[in-house]
Amino acid sequence: MLELVPKPQFSVVIPPKTLQEGYLVHFDSDWPSTHEAIREKTFRIDAVNQVPYDLPYILPTGAVGTLYRDVDFSNGSGAFQESLYPENLSSLFEVLVGFKPGNYISHWYVPAGKSIHNLEYAQMYPDLTNVKRRYLGARQPKDSPYEDPRIKLYFVKDLAPIIMRLYVLAGVDFEKIVVGLTINKCQMRIIEAPTEEQKLKAKVIRYFEYLRW
Amino acid sequence: MPSQVVTAHTTAQTIAAERENAVVQAKSLTIDNQVGAGDCEITIQDSFTPSAYVGVPAPGAQLIERFKAVVQAADIITWGEEDLKGIKCLGALLVDSDVIKATCVITVGYEHE
Numbered sequence: 616m617l618e619l620v621p622k623p624q625f626s627v628v629i630p631p632k633t634l635q636e637g638y639l640v641h642f643d644s645d646w647p648s649t650h651e652a653i654r655e656k657t658f659r660i661d662a663v664n665q666v667p668y669d670l671p672y673i674l675p676t677g678a679v680g681t682l683y684r685d686v687d688f689s690n691g692s693g694a695f696q697e698s699l700y701p702e703n704l705s706s707l708f709e710v711l712v713g714f715k716p717g718n719y720i721s722h723w724y725v726p727a728g729k730s731i732h733n734l735e736y737a738q739m740y741p742d743l744t745n746v747k748r749r750y751l752g753a754r755q756p757k758d759s760p761y762e763d764p765r766i767k768l769y770f771v772k773d774l775a776p777i778i779m780r781l782y783v784l785a786g787v788d789f790e791k792i793v794v795g796l797t798i799n800k801c802q803m804r805i806i807e808a809p810t811e812e813q814k815l816k817a818k819v820i821r822y823f824e825y826l827r828w
Numbered sequence: 829m830p831s832q833v834v835t836a837h838t839t840a841q842t843i844a845a846e847r848e849n850a851v852v853q854a855k856s857l858t859i860d861n862q863v864g865a866g867d868c869e870i871t872i873q874d875s876f877t878p879s880a881y882v883g884v885p886a887p888g889a890q891l892i893e894r895f896k897a898v899v900q901a902a903d904i905i906t907w908g909e910e911d912l913k914g915i916k917c918l919g920a921l922l923v924d925s926d927v928i929k930a931t932c933v934i935t936v937g938y939e940h941e
Contacts (some may be wrong), residue, residue: 619849672879673918675887684881694880788892789878791918793849 616660621657633799634660634709639817642750642771652704653771657817658803660707670697670794674719676783680744686794688768689776700770703741707771707801707820712779713764714756715793718786721754724778725823733827743782753782761795769820777823829937834870835860836925839893843936844921846876847855852917854895858936861899863931865925870934871896871918876919890919899932 634640638660646654677683688710690698701708714721722741725733726814732752733740742748759765768777783790806813834841844852854872861868872895878887895915899905923934 671848672881673876674881675878681883682881684879694885789876789890789918791851 618756621814630749633662633665633797634707634801634818636660636663638690639806640707640801641809641814641817641819642824643819643821645825647775650822651769654708656815657806657809658707660801661804662802664800666798666800668796668798670796671754672781672792672794673789674781674783674792676785677743680742680749680782682742682790683780683782685727686777686779686781687808688770688779689774692819693754699796700774701772701800705803707803709771709799709801710768710770711764711797711799712766712768713759713760713761713795714754715791716756717792718784719756719790719792720750720782720784720812722752722780722782723754725782726775727778729827731823731826743780749782761793764795764797773822830934831856831937833933833935834923836870836927836929836934838875838925838928840875840922840924842920843920844917844938844940846919847940850940852919852921853907853939854912854915854917854921854936855939856907856935857895857912857932858904858935859897859899860933860935861929861931862902862903862904863932864929865901866927866929867898867900868898868929868932869898869926871924872915872917872936873922873924874917874919875922878919879890891922900927 634652639657642653643655644655672684674684675682685695687696688699689696690700725731741752781792832843857871871893874892874894877889894917921938923936
């Protein structure tokens with residue numbers, strides 16, 4: 616048997632998951648004046664460096680909703696601070712977050728105490744002490760697997776603290792939570808007068824408040 | 829798959845050390861009690877210290893039993909991967925016995941996952 620395999624009529628190119636050298640980013644006008652250095656500006660990525668980092672925690676079950684661990688990504692020496700924010704104005708950290716399997720969920724707050732997953736009806740906000748609403752807005756390990764992370768965060772210098780609240784579900788005594796991070800360190804160079812084409816091509820990075828309208 | 833052989837002892841023996849970013853999964857277990865008199869009750873223990881969490885900055889160390897079996901004198905039992913599927917240690921995997929018996933040989937295969 617001899618078979619000549621025909622040429623494929625098309626091929627699919629999957630773009631990289633993270634920002635690459637030469638990519639453009641734009642910070643829109645939603646950014647507050649405290650971020651004047653980047654607000655409404657366009658940058659070219661000059662260099663990238665991916666830094667993997669695992670954050671492991673063993674926590675007891677939080678059956679009554681009051682036992683949990685906050686992971687604060689901002690910089691500092693606080694007990695729950697992980698110091699993953701940039702210190703330079705010209706740095707952008709793009710962070711992929713994945714979870715190893717386990718009996719736990721995560722809730723997200725920016726800044727502390729302000730959930731980004733409220734609904735519009737009164738009291739429809741994530742609440743670990745409520746048996747129903749503890750699942751409102753909860754991200755489970757399967758939503759962003761360790762091997763194929765789907766949660767992406769963008770950190771710039773002096774960004775308000777982003778908090779990930781980890782909570783072990785009932786039914787196990789303890790659980791080991793492994794949060795796999797890939798921190799894509801991006802060095803940015805400002806484009807003083809971006810062309811319309813550059814503006815269109817640039818990835819727009821919005822301020823977190825846009826999630827709460 | 830790494831494995832380790834120990835003999836039955838009343839002092840818990842470490843089979844697999846804790847690895848911070850992985851759990852220890854028991855993959856195979858053989859308890860060979862064919863030689864000598866007396867049964868052996870063998871326990872797999874999980875030893876770890878939880879992380880700090882809200883309101884508890886320094887939780888105490890934990891020692892939790894994950895598996896227990898009695899192997900009668902003159903007997904040998906093997907558990908495979910399917911049988912041990914749910915036996916997961918968050919910290920170090922230890923093996924303990926209710927008696928000291930140098931002729932009761934325990935072989936544990938495991939993986940960090």
